[in-house]
Amino acid sequence: MLIADDQHDVLEALRLLLKNEGYETRGATSPAGVLQELESQDFDIALVDLNYARDTTSGQEGLDLLTQIRSIDDTLPVIVMTAWANIDLAVEAMRRGARDFVQKPWDNARLLSIVRTQAELSRSLRQASRLEAENQLLRAERSPAMIAQSPAMQPIVQLISRVAPSDANVLITGEHGTGKEVAAQALHALSARASKPMITVNVGGLAEGVFESEMFGHVRGAFTDARTDRTGRFDLADGGTLFLDEIANTPPHQQSKLLRILETGELERVGASKSRRVDVRVFAATNADLKAETEAGRFREDLLFRLNTIEIHLPPLRDRREDIPLLAAHFLKDHGKRYRKDLNFDRAATQLLLEHQWPGNVRELQHTVERAVLMSQPPFITPADLGLRNSRAGASPGRLEDMSLEEVESFLIRKALTRHDNNVSRAAEALGLSRSALYRRMQRNGI
DSSP: OEEEOSOHHHHHHHHHHHHTTTOOOEEESSHHHHHHHHHHSOOSOEEEESOOSTTOOSOHHHHHHHHHHHHHOTTSOEEEEESSOOHHHHHHHHHTTOSEEEESSOOHHHHHHHHHHHHHHHHHHHHHHHHHHHHHHSOSSOOOOOOOOSTTTHHHHHHHHHHTTSOOOEEEEOSTTSOHHHHHHHHHHTSTTTTSOEEEEEGGGSOGGGHHHHHHEEOTTSSTTOOSOEEOHHHHTTTSEEEEETGGGSOHHHHHHHHHHHHHOEEOOBTOSSOEEOOOEEEEEESSOHHHHHHTTSSOHHHHHHHOSEEEEOOOGGGOGGGHHHHHHHHHHHHHHHTTOOOEEOHHHHHHHHHOOOTTHHHHHHHHHHHHHHHOOTTEEOHHHHTOTTOSTTOOOOOGGGSOHHHHHHHHHHHHHHHTTTOHHHHHHHHTOOHHHHHHHHHHTTO
């Protein structure tokens, strides 16, 4: 709590009174001192005098200070006090954003009552703001449970069980669509942070100009369109977990800023002059070979070491075929409920699911099942409903002239990803697309 008065005995009296109630305080004896304290750290509440210069009773210094405080942090509750109280001054202070008004000499009980009320209100307002920002980021529907009965997945399940209770950062690798986010959710759910949020951000999908604002937040006025303060993803994940998807696509000059917060736990919002500490566990995911990226100079080796305390590699779906019927049944139940259809796979459809190579892995399977639910007539889903052409194990893709436009697009995207080791940025460049456009087309094609 910040208290400000030009008289040291007043500051000491307030400090002792508030200390007995459990409040930690910092003192300032001038408007400049108040602003300096606000720039150096955050406060839950401020109790400030309206008069500072000798023989001045107008309260103008305090009113001007109040305006400056509001420009720095408009969520900070400010209680003003003066020995020269009058109704006009009180009204003007409230108009400029003061939450309450105390006259000197103060009544201890009343002052403490006002402080408690404003402190509780401040915590509630900031929590509400945080929850609102979280709700905009968290998914409306829960992701599917981790289905992993195959022998290839059993070591993964055991590793997740061992690692989850720790606070170690985890790097999750694997091809596109193998379920890296689901693995991250399983790690979070089994950790001591499970009651706190897991915030997900697709690092590869962030535009260059908004990276810092999205990750670290910004203060009002930091740039032209910054009309209000923005809470960054690290702040939202404070006490919980931050999942950084497509970490290999982090712009090189932003990697040092990620490294700093991982090393120190401190972040600085864009436009702010003070740092704050956050307690965040980081999971990162990529389909790229980060060791090769570091050798090529595209990814910092020291950042890789920070992220890669433990590495979990997820196998492609073609290497865990025992899970295909279980995953398909899970998606069928989910989409059948969503589209109000009671369906089952017929024997031929189940066999086709097992034989398909699934280059898009679990994500492709999910999109395939959803399409089949939409296209089928109860009670069964048939091979025709699945739409898996050229899908037999070992089958060639056929001639491009015999394919539909959708099949050609899917074939070219997969070929580009394979040629460039599943690096989305380089595949997008080869196809003449922006990275975001390629992401949209990959999602449309179940890749």
